[in-house]
Amino acid sequence: MNSSSQSLELFFDFLSRSYTTLETNFYKIPGSAVLARYVRSSHQNDPGRTLLEIILIIFAIRTLLQSRTRGDQSGKHFIQFDEKEIDELVDEWAPEPLAQPLTPEEQAELASVPVIVGPTGPKPKLSSGKTVTNLASYNFTGLAGNEDIKAAAVETLRKYGLGSCGPPGFYGTQDVHIQLEQDIADFLGTEAAILYSQAFSTISSVIPAFCKRGDIIVADRGVNFAIQKGLQISRSTVRWYDHNDMESLEHVLESVEKERRKRKGPLTRRFIVTEGIFDHDGAMSDLPKLVELKKKYKYRLILDESVSFGSVGRTGRGLTELYNVPASGSVANGLSSCGGFCAGSSIVVNHQRINGTSFVFSAAMPALLTVAASEGINILRNTPSILSTLQENVRAVRAILDRVDCIHIPSHPASAVIHLQIRWPTLQVPTHTTSSPSKLSKSNPLSVKPRDPPQFNVELEEKLLQDVVDEALAQGVMITRAKRLRGQELIEVRPSIRLAITAALSRKECEKAANVVKSAFVKVIGKRR
Amino acid sequence: MPSRPSPIALNPASPSQSIFKKKSSTAMSTAASYLSAVSEADARARKHGGTPASTPALSMSSSVTSSSEDTVLHDDGHLDFTDGLSFPRKPPTSEQVFTTVHAEFGHCANEDYRYTSQHRKGVPYKSIPEQDPPYYILLTTYLSYLLVICLGHLRDFVGKRFRAVNYRHLLPWNGYAPLNSDFDSFYTRRLKLRIDDCFSHPVTGVPGRTILLLDRYSPDYNKTMIPTGTRTRALNISSYNYLGFAQGSGPCADAVERCIERYGVASGGTRLQGGTLDLHLQAEALVARFLGTEDALISSMGFATNSTIIPALVSKGCLVISDELNHASIRFGVRLSGANVRMFKHNDMNALEDLLREVISQGQPKTHRPWKKILLIVEGLYSMEGTLANLPVIMELKKKYKFYLFIDEAHSIGALGPRGRGVTDYFGIDRRQVDILMGTFTKSFGAAGGYIAGSKTIIDRLRLQGHSGVYTEAMTPPVLTQVIASMVSIMGITLPAEKPSSPSLALLRSSENTPVIPESEVIPGTAPASALPSWMPLSPSMIDGSDGRMRLRRLAFNARYLNRGLRKLGFITYGNDDSPVVPLLLFHPGKMAVFSRMMRTRATPIVVVVVAYPATPLVTSRVRFCLSAAHTKEDVDEVLRACDEIGDLLDLKQASGERWPVEEIIKRAVELVHMPEIP
Numbered sequence A: 001m002n003s004s005s006q007s008l009e010l011f012f013d014f015l016s017r018s019y020t021t022l023e024t025n026f027y028k029i030p031g032s033a034v035l036a037r038y039v040r041s042s043h044q045n046d047p048g049r050t051l052l053e054i055i056l057i058i059f060a061i062r063t064l065l066q067s068r069t070r071g072d073q074s075g076k077h078f079i080q081f082d083e084k085e086i087d088e089l090v091d092e093w094a095p096e097p098l099a100q101p102l103t104p105e106e107q108a109e110l111a112s113v114p115v116i117v118g119p120t121g122p123k124p125k126l127s128s129g130k131t132v133t134n135l136a137s138y139n140f141t142g143l144a145g146n147e148d149i150k151a152a153a154v155e156t157l158r159k160y161g162l163g164s165c166g167p168p169g170f171y172g173t174q175d176v177h178i179q180l181e182q183d184i185a186d187f188l189g190t191e192a193a194i195l196y197s198q199a200f201s202t203i204s205s206v207i208p209a210f211c212k213r214g215d216i217i218v219a220d221r222g223v224n225f226a227i228q229k230g231l232q233i234s235r236s237t238v239r240w241y242d243h244n245d246m247e248s249l250e251h252v253l254e255s256v257e258k259e260r261r262k263r264k265g266p267l268t269r270r271f272i273v274t275e276g277i278f279d280h281d282g283a284m285s286d287l288p289k290l291v292e293l294k295k296k297y298k299y300r301l302i303l304d305e306s307v308s309f310g311s312v313g314r315t316g317r318g319l320t321e322l323y324n325v326p327a328s329g330s331v332a333n334g335l336s337s338c339g340g341f342c343a344g345s346s347i348v349v350n351h352q353r354i355n356g357t358s359f360v361f362s363a364a365m366p367a368l369l370t371v372a373a374s375e376g377i378n379i380l381r382n383t384p385s386i387l388s389t390l391q392e393n394v395r396a397v398r399a400i401l402d403r404v405d406c407i408h409i410p411s412h413p414a415s416a417v418i419h420l421q422i423r424w425p426t427l428q429v430p431t432h433t434t435s436s437p438s439k440l441s442k443s444n445p446l447s448v449k450p451r452d453p454p455q456f457n458v459e460l461e462e463k464l465l466q467d468v469v470d471e472a473l474a475q476g477v478m479i480t481r482a483k484r485l486r487g488q489e490l491i492e493v494r495p496s497i498r499l500a501i502t503a504a505l506s507r508k509e510c511e512k513a514a515n516v517v518k519s520a521f522v523k524v525i526g527k528r529r
Numbered sequence B: 001m002p003s004r005p006s007p008i009a010l011n012p013a014s015p016s017q018s019i020f021k022k023k024s025s026t027a028m029s030t031a032a033s034y035l036s037a038v039s040e041a042d043a044r045a046r047k048h049g050g051t052p053a054s055t056p057a058l059s060m061s062s063s064v065t066s067s068s069e070d071t072v073l074h075d076d077g078h079l080d081f082t083d084g085l086s087f088p089r090k091p092p093t094s095e096q097v098f099t100t101v102h103a104e105f106g107h108c109a110n111e112d113y114r115y116t117s118q119h120r121k122g123v124p125y126k127s128i129p130e131q132d133p134p135y136y137i138l139l140t141t142y143l144s145y146l147l148v149i150c151l152g153h154l155r156d157f158v159g160k161r162f163r164a165v166n167y168r169h170l171l172p173w174n175g176y177a178p179l180n181s182d183f184d185s186f187y188t189r190r191l192k193l194r195i196d197d198c199f200s201h202p203v204t205g206v207p208g209r210t211i212l213l214l215d216r217y218s219p220d221y222n223k224t225m226i227p228t229g230t231r232t233r234a235l236n237i238s239s240y241n242y243l244g245f246a247q248g249s250g251p252c253a254d255a256v257e258r259c260i261e262r263y264g265v266a267s268g269g270t271r272l273q274g275g276t277l278d279l280h281l282q283a284e285a286l287v288a289r290f291l292g293t294e295d296a297l298i299s300s301m302g303f304a305t306n307s308t309i310i311p312a313l314v315s316k317g318c319l320v321i322s323d324e325l326n327h328a329s330i331r332f333g334v335r336l337s338g339a340n341v342r343m344f345k346h347n348d349m350n351a352l353e354d355l356l357r358e359v360i361s362q363g364q365p366k367t368h369r370p371w372k373k374i375l376l377i378v379e380g381l382y383s384m385e386g387t388l389a390n391l392p393v394i395m396e397l398k399k400k401y402k403f404y405l406f407i408d409e410a411h412s413i414g415a416l417g418p419r420g421r422g423v424t425d426y427f428g429i430d431r432r433q434v435d436i437l438m439g440t441f442t443k444s445f446g447a448a449g450g451y452i453a454g455s456k457t458i459i460d461r462l463r464l465q466g467h468s469g470v471y472t473e474a475m476t477p478p479v480l481t482q483v484i485a486s487m488v489s490i491m492g493i494t495l496p497a498e499k500p501s502s503p504s505l506a507l508l509r510s511s512e513n514t515p516v517i518p519e520s521e522v523i524p525g526t527a528p529a530s531a532l533p534s535w536m537p538l539s540p541s542m543i544d545g546s547d548g549r550m551r552l553r554r555l556a557f558n559a560r561y562l563n564r565g566l567r568k569l570g571f572i573t574y575g576n577d578d579s580p581v582v583p584l585l586l587f588h589p590g591k592m593a594v595f596s597r598m599m600r601t602r603a604t605p606i607v608v609v610v611v612a613y614p615a616t617p618l619v620t621s622r623v624r625f626c627l628s629a630a631h632t633k634e635d636v637d638e639v640l641r642a643c644d645e646i647g648d649l650l651d652l653k654q655a656s657g658e659r660w661p662v663e664e665i666i667k668r669a670v671e672l673v674h675m676p677e678i679p
């Protein structure tokens, strides 16, 4: 008994001593006196508040510690089940099949894709055994099958092997990549350029590398799918202007500026995103006007030149040659190799070396394709006649097709990609509106849908156009419908046939092919009119 | 260019010629050498006969190098005879025929240095238990980050006031917001820049067993890098070259050369719009056969395979369950798809099951409608961790919870499994039970691009609905050929019926002591010769699959050897013993740079990959080795010795457990590799 009280006494003694040391130590911490005074006074004023604050702190710590992935469980929508109920629910759950089988139409679509046997080029052989004139494949400058490029590629193969076996950051950057980046930058007259290993993945990585949540992007309503995906990933605020309509663009820029002034928000990054030549219809941007507006409203311009690079300009530099602006583009289409690039100032380029997702997390381009592209640039530089031949061929084809009643061509006269849409007699279906819309009916910049969307019957037109394609193929000309992922594009694009003109064909051959296309159109569409 | 003669070239007769001579006197020892002799004679005859134009189908030419000069590299970089990089330290004996360039694909004839990568039946999968380092390591790691961050902010603070020009691109200027705010770029400018000499090092030549670094220096603390014009050959344990197919010579390169002559380099647009070649169909059929699935499709970039195909599989109303360490391309694809995403702790099967129970019972958020589909996405082999997806458990869970399974085999295809068929092969799981097998050709096959394999219904749907068919450029012919040739090397070829009647081909079977695989288990089987392009030159080692088998078995040995060797030295590593990706934990950010620089400046330079936050959690900075079949045992020895020295210097050996001195590890390598478990 006695001993126990003694030990208790000792214990209390120890407690009080440790309390005093704790207290003195606490007061040694700078600022602690203030804290103690605050707690004391607040406790005096309102004892309930101390309790509240303690609970608050505990709650904050709890939320912090809680694993984020299980956040839903505490949500108010969470329903508590016991194990047996969960087992039942699991048993009951029946997922949809991962993929729906193809419908007969879709099967036909897949079966109708032509297969080239042997090399691609202006006159490839198809799996049916037929040799055809090729107006479907991208080969603007006719570099496919070029012997110099082949020789350079073989030499590179022997020196570098095929794959680069690593992302650029981890020993995947080879001297040939640095060389091609330099070549592209020199060719386009920019400070620097960066290579991506696929054209499609270029722009969809470039946009989110710069545009973050809260930034403002003003985009054309007709931008291609890759850009749409880039916009989606970026999570920026997107405002839309009417397709290739500079008045609408100016109006949208004005409204964004007004909005900003009203809200007095901080200065955010602002971008205009559009294409040089539009993949969807071959229309060409009015670059001088774009540049003027961009400067006036202090926007940055992201220009996708996937189609225009290697197909317009005196030596194929694209619109930038015509108007001198940095851009991103496609090595695949323009130089008959594979991959894409983004050219601009070195700040812009170096930023992407760390922030361009598909640059950082993907292997560098195979060396031989890189060298093939460098060689391609070389050839384009030294042979301006390639581009003049291409332009001549484009003019020859347009001269024939422009005059056909049942064809509407939205493409720019200089575009090597020519889209052919069905022109219905005027009263039946409203014609496509490329002329300036009336000032009164402005589209809503918040929505991607234009004010007066053109009306058309997708299924019917696709089917007719496929008939045209088949008919042309039977006559020895390979062309293709412009394929779209229906339902996934932000706005439905009017069905069209897409011709890709090449410098590898002679003017005569182009005219002959155009006449075949023309008669196929007349045969299929003409009889329905 | 002063090219000194190689020591081997000084030999009066080249090995293969000597073999030929020997063969004519003694009996044919192996079928392969017989064949090489035959085809050589054949090639010579053709050269003299002068009928080059049409090579007969299935000609077996040009694979066997006629002179040993081809097996060493004539580069104009400095030739060092002592580092063992360009030339083997021990010259080959007259028995040994090497047809590869030593600098690309090391000469290693010792059959003991082989192993089969396979999961032991009946043992649950587990990766090496992750060991935590002592607390002082963690503490000092945090402190060093703290220090660097404080210093960085201090420098920014001062710099912005006194040297504003340097900060102009980070501040609003002339009415433009900065392209890159100083906060966003802080990590890059103030942390990464300090050790930028360890990243993006430019190289040249074949990224094979060795690699040529283009030397550079920085006069201004890594802001600019200036090439010095010199080159250094270094041992390459960084490239994703698991099976060593990164080669500038050999059967695959020969096939690619033939292809370029025939096809050029362009494919001409998207698959559905005039860009489909016969080669695409052949390659796709071969991939399907390789994997034993009904069908497969090919896309021209591995990253895009994920980012363009996942959106076609799932959409709004679907759920994606994703391992927290999944690759950026998967996250990219999932974000585009619009599906809901939940993540679970890396490879934690209990967490996965809990999550599955929760999401299935709760249904979609707010509405509680049942999910349309649930797709589980995992990687076969995690490239930063070296861990494998725990497939045996996942398959169990799949039966019970009815989710769909998508395995990204970017790193595991070719690199794992007794037949190189990836993680399913490693665990012995039927590939048809997995809904989607995705993989890339960038790694094991030395090519580029990726594939998706599965049932015909799914693949056909993806051909039409995936973004890749309509919008992305098709794979180019040379890359397709590399894919075909390397894949065929692993598979072996069934020749048409009338062919094997020739005696040389009948000898093809049983040329190497292969693990006995019952016929029923050769699921994917060999490639029928009729499925290959008729112009493709085939080599005997490709036909009988001996080349591929050798590669698989060498890789398996190297992987296990380095994994276990490092652990026996006392390092903390992650992952699985059979993983060719070996992460070694460094913890301190500062040690990354030192480690990388010390490895690079050794007598035998070694290039390594160091990774840190944000690619890994903050404290677990690491160096990552990627082994290859091209490495010889001596190369792995070299790495172990280097790690041993540097590890002592940097105080990296923090793991508990029994340790061996490095020379003992090297001596007992074969024993170490064959131990079922190491204590």
Ligand SMILES: Cc1ncc(COP(=O)(O)O)c(C=O)c1O
Binding pocket: A361, A362, A363, A364, B301, B302, B303, B304, B306, B327, B329, B379, B383, B408, B410, B411, B440, B441, B442, B448, B449, B450
């Ligand atoms: C898991 C995974 N998926 C996809 C990729 C992308 O492959 P590629 O480099 O071929 O674009 C990688 C490459 O690092 C990867 O690790």
